[in-house]
Amino acid sequence: MSPNSNNKVFWYFRNIMVGIDQLVNTLFGGDPDETLSSRMGKSNCGVCNFICKLLNFLEPKHCQKSIEEDEGSKGVF
Numbered sequence: 001m002s003p004n005s006n007n008k009v010f011w012y013f014r015n016i017m018v019g020i021d022q023l024v025n026t027l028f029g030g031d032p033d034e035t036l037s038s039r040m041g042k043s044n045c046g047v048c049n050f051i052c053k054l055l056n057f058l059e060p061k062h063c064q065k066s067i068e069e070d071e072g073s074k075g076v077f
């Protein structure tokens with residue numbers, strides 16, 4: 001899915017949210033190219049599993065579907 005003239009406003013705000021998401025992941029020591037959902041989907045930590053379960057109410061299997069296999073190598077922690 002990519003932006004077109006009919007939904008540019010949607011994509012504008014979606015892109016801002018992804019940017020904020022990746023900034024927060026970076027602040028927590030993660031790869032700046034990876035979203036928190038992808039990182040939590042790969043992780044098995046208790047807090048991550050809890051947050052992913054909450055996100056499942058918004059979108060089923062959100063964290064699993066968000067996993068970016070090619071990202072994460074630049075994370076510090």
Ligand SMILES: [Ca+2]
Binds near residue numbers: 033068071
């Ligand atoms: Ca990415």
